[in-house]
Amino acid sequence: MSGRLQPQQSLHLRRLLEVGLPLLARPYQALAEQIGADERAVLEQMQYWQTEGLFRRVGLVLKHRALGFCANAMLVLDVPDARVDEVGRRLGQAPGINLCYQRPRRLPEWRYNLFCMIHGRQREQVQAQIAALLQAHQLSELDHRVLFSNRAFKQCGGRYVRPAAPESAHG
Amino acid sequence: MNLDALSSRLIERFQHGMPLCAAPYQAMADTLDCSESELLACLHGLEQSGALSRIGPVFEHRRAGASTLVALAVPGERLEQVAAQINLYPEVNHNYSREHRYNLWFVLTGPDRPHLDRLLGQIHTATGLTPLDLPMYAAYRIDLGFSLNFPVGEVP
Numbered sequence: 001m002s003g004r005l006q007p008q009q010s011l012h013l014r015r016l017l018e019v020g021l022p023l024l025a026r027p028y029q030a031l032a033e034q035i036g037a038d039e040r041a042v043l044e045q046m047q048y049w050q051t052e053g054l055f056r057r058v059g060l061v062l063k064h065r066a067l068g069f070c071a072n073a074m075l076v077l078d079v080p081d082a083r084v085d086e087v088g089r090r091l092g093q094a095p096g097i098n099l100c101y102q103r104p105r106r107l108p109e110w111r112y113n114l115f116c117m118i119h120g121r122q123r124e125q126v127q128a129q130i131a132a133l134l135q136a137h138q139l140s141e142l143d144h145r146v147l148f149s150n151r152a153f154k155q156c157g158g159r160y161v162r163p164a165a166p167e168s169a170h171g
Numbered sequence: 172m173n174l175d176a177l178s179s180r181l182i183e184r185f186q187h188g189m190p191l192c193a194a195p196y197q198a199m200a201d202t203l204d205c206s207e208s209e210l211l212a213c214l215h216g217l218e219q220s221g222a223l224s225r226i227g228p229v230f231e232h233r234r235a236g237a238s239t240l241v242a243l244a245v246p247g248e249r250l251e252q253v254a255a256q257i258n259l260y261p262e263v264n265h266n267y268s269r270e271h272r273y274n275l276w277f278v279l280t281g282p283d284r285p286h287l288d289r290l291l292g293q294i295h296t297a298t299g300l301t302p303l304d305l306p307m308y309a310a311y312r313i314d315l316g317f318s319l320n321f322p323v324g325e326v327p
Contacts, residue, residue: 091312160280
């Protein structure tokens with residue numbers, strides 16, 4: 001399945017990558033040393049994962065708040081099930097929408113099945129943007145809510161790979 | 172925060188992709204017409220200012236494992252404490268408070284769905300609150316990057 005690394009080495013590499021590349025001239029050399037492999041094997045493994053679609057992207061991962069994008073809105077809509085794909089595809093192409101996902105309803109607590117994220121610098125501007133968007137797509141009549149975030153308690157990447165000592169992290 | 176010209180160019184150019192080679196920072200520096208040490212200093216600066224979370228891959232979560240969006244309706248006076256409790260789980264990322272009865276929202280990631288089910292059970296027990304479990308059914312847009320050149324409403 002994988003490139004030239006042993007399974008344990010490739011798991012170890014994934015754990016290290018979740019934290020990010022070292023800011024050193026030869027980052028893959030540094031990672032290779034940590035997992036007991038050579039730089040070339042690590043690069044081949046990266047290439048393999050890239051081609052295989054394990055990475056959504058490889059690049060700078062930013063914290064939008066620190067860059068002044070403090071108005072972070074989650075727009076949720078209650079779209080009839082028969083229309084959710086069509087509406088999702090349309091909103092997903094609209095400028096200014098960063099993420100657009102369908103998720104399940106959880107009745108009676110939660111009725112919204114379409115989620116969009118919009119980041120902006122100012123709340124009023126984001127509100128206006130959302131109102132214009134809904135109007136342009138003739139969706140203003142749908143039940144919807146805008147949930148602005150007011151505090152970020154944590155912002156980091158996903159941890160998918162089990163820790164080396166399983167289940168010990170929060171026993 | 173105000174970004175210098177090199178930081179802005181670095182962000183615009185390399186949010187969505189960067190060279191996969193032995194010396195990527197040198198390759199990026201060549202593209203931006205600066206030196207490798209200037210580029211690394213710029214990345215260190217962004218990291219120290221809190222703007223840069225990390226550099227490297229963002230995993231495709233359907234390939235990398237399992238994930239779900241979780242919401243809790245936390246009584247106002249407990250929000251701080253429950254948020255801190257949730258943050259202790261390494262599987263939690265993007266933990267935000269939002270303006271709604273469901274006021275705490277976070278993403279859970281793990282190697283597989285049973286792992287997430289166990290975590291949801293633990294969170295329920297630890298907080299006494301019933302989590303809303305909202306896994307992704309379909310993605311219509313996935314774009315974690317954003318443009319610095321926002322057209323309207325610039326902050327002075």
